[in-house]
Amino acid sequence: MGQSEDQLKALMIGGLDGDAAAHAALLRALVPLLERFYRRRLAGSNEVDDLVQETLIAVHGRRATYDRGRPFTAWLYAIARYRMIDHLRRQRRHIPIEDVEAMLVTEGFEASANARIDVTRLLxxxxxxxxxxxxxxxxxxxxxxxxxxxxxxxxxxxxxxxxxxxxxxxxxxxx
Missing domain, CATH: 1.10.10.10 (Winged helix-like DNA-binding domain superfamily/Winged helix DNA-binding domain)
Known part of the structure; x- marks a missing residue:
């Protein structure tokens, strides 16, 4: 069973506070989330594993930019979206504009976090x-x-x- 937003956020904050076991557990917990994220958007692609690894590296490398007062998954999926777009650019693939709009529902982290909060309240x-x-x-x-x-x-x-x-x-x- 997947981790909840609160559990993932707690692991992230634990990692930020120096708990190596929490950071390792966070990275392990992110693998299935990221696999589903990429498989859903890149159906039939054999590049999902590479993108998951790139995203985990980006999460690790950019962890200091995470704002503890914001939802963790909004931050995570913003990184994942940009990793996917960078990957598609490197492949020089033509992407229909509708697909780009779906990938980039919001432009920045702030808008992404606010949208996630609004969706949570609605749900x-x-x-x-x-x-x-x-x-x-x-x-x-x-x-x-x-x-x-x-x-x-x-x-x-x-x-x-x-x-x-x-x-x-x-x-x-x-x-």
Whole structure:
């Protein structure tokens, strides 16, 4: 089972405070998150492992830039997005503008952190089952099958929860 935002943040802060075991545990915990992140965006690519390693190195090298008052995963995924874009540039691949927009939902760390906080607040207004299904599939990048297994429910239940939750969020946002 994956680590929560709070657990990852605690490991990061522990590492920043000199706890080598916490830093090592953080890097190990990030591997499946980053694998899902890259597999989802680079389907069929054999470059996922390289990108995960590059991102782990970047996290290690830039750890001093992490703001303890901000969500950890927003910082992590900002690094991951820029690693992916750099990688695609090195490969000189043509990327449709729609894909770039999806990769760069927000430009900077501040906007990314604020967006993550807003999404968290919105999801907290939903029933727990719907909120968890959306978090697992749309934020954490799990497949429907993975989310169903994690929640101990059927795949169709996850799909219905996601659909109903997104519909409820859209209604709230429309006012």
């Amino acid at each position: 907290d207004t939903l029933p727990p089952k719907q909120s968890r299904a959306i978090r697992d599939t749309h934020i954490d990048g799990q497949s429907i099958a993975e989310a169903a297994t994690r929640a101990g429910i059927g795949e169709s239940d996850v799909k219905i929860s996601v659909h109903r939750g997104l519909r409820a969020l859209a209604a709230r946002l429309k006012g």
